[in-house]
Amino acid sequence: MTDWLSPNPFESVEQFSERIKRKYGLSVFRVYEDSQGHLKLDAIEVPRGERKRGLGAAAMRELTDYADQRGKLVRLVPASRDPHHGTTSRRRLVRFYKRFGFVENKGRHKDFTLGAAEMYRVPR
Numbered sequence: 001m002t003d004w005l006s007p008n009p010f011e012s013v014e015q016f017s018e019r020i021k022r023k024y025g026l027s028v029f030r031v032y033e034d035s036q037g038h039l040k041l042d043a044i045e046v047p048r049g050e051r052k053r054g055l056g057a058a059a060m061r062e063l064t065d066y067a068d069q070r071g072k073l074v075r076l077v078p079a080s081r082d083p084h085h086g087t088t089s090r091r092r093l094v095r096f097y098k099r100f101g102f103v104e105n106k107g108r109h110k111d112f113t114l115g116a117a118e119m120y121r122v123p124r
Helices: 013-024 055-070 090-098
Strands: 028-033 039-045 074-076 119-121
Touching: 013 028, 013 055, 039 055, 055 074, 055 090, 090 119
Parallel strands: 039 074
Antiparallel strands: 028 039, 074 119
């Protein structure tokens, strides 16, 4: 039997995504490896009654640890305002992701292999 709450150094990104979703009771947590070999955070959603309890932050810390252990860049596109999914503001999300070392893909951080609306984090 698989223990979904315990990290496994050999787990796939799909197994990791499912483990984190279950561990923190997230509605959605989708991460995949793209064609460039980067990790892409496609979606993260904390259930309405569980917001503001640090679950999203805990999941993000696990994602950055997972990426660092594997030497993977992580990409994401901050969502626009969408009350249905709990997104109150894109600017708030940008600040949230910056807490975990993500930078906006512009200015001196511009990476022309990534999309203009993306944020990314290099492994540490």
